[in-house]
Amino acid sequence: MGGSQSSVKGYGYHVLRVKENSPAHTAGIEPFFDYIVGINGIPLDTETSVLQEQLLSNVDKEVILLIYSTKEQEYREVSLTPSKTWTDSSEDGLIDIAPDSPAEMAGLVPSTDYVIGTPHKALRSENDFYELIEAHLGKPLRLYVYNADFDVCREVIIVPNHEWGGEGSLGCGVGYGYV
Incomplete structure (x- = not known):
């Protein structure tokens, strides 16, 4: 997906980084402020691999992410199409x-x-x-x-x-x- 995430208190994933030109970047996901708290109507409120499974099973198909923004202090839905073929135009790290x-x-x-x-x-x-x-x-x-x-x-x-x-x-x- 192009974003690195770490589990947060068993409720969603904190977006730590979003690579330029990635599906996450294109969808407008913001590092540090955004948490992925649901995918395709499934809440991410337990420590399971639901997010990874949904992303992998929907490569090149649209998924709907529920995002919580700590900056805006509100939820929003984001449409994203997971892809294994996007390219990162810059050297990272x-x-x-x-x-x-x-x-x-x-x-x-x-x-x-x-x-x-x-x-x-x-x-x-x-x-x-x-x-x-x-x-x-x-x-x-x-x-x-x-x-x-x-x-x-x-x-x-x-x-x-x-x-x-x-x-x-x-x-x-x-x-x-x-x-």
Whole structure:
């Protein structure tokens, strides 16, 4: 579907990330604020695999998701067509982590770690992330990172700086290039 989700108190799935051009993106699902609480009239109020089963059994067919938005504090229905053929037009995640860089010192892992948020600012675009890094040069920056290999989220503290001896202030490629 293009969104990463984690179970929330046995009631639905918290949308943590929505990939650009994915069915979830096209349907207008918002990361961080949205929770998937039902699918095709079935509430997701128990720990079962209903969501995954419904998505897999309805590939290329429309499903109706019941979404709760914490931002709007209301429910809405969203039409979505699960697909296995959509393509992600950008490189995601962290790539090329340089030795002895702030990224390596923070314990970030290339190709499987994804920055999903921060308590400092809502990250709505790629520029928001770059601006956040610049605003925290030489200062500790808390990031929420999702690891795809282990399907876990963790908090990472990194200190962006240009004095570490390599390219960029993090020492890793992010999406389209070095930061």
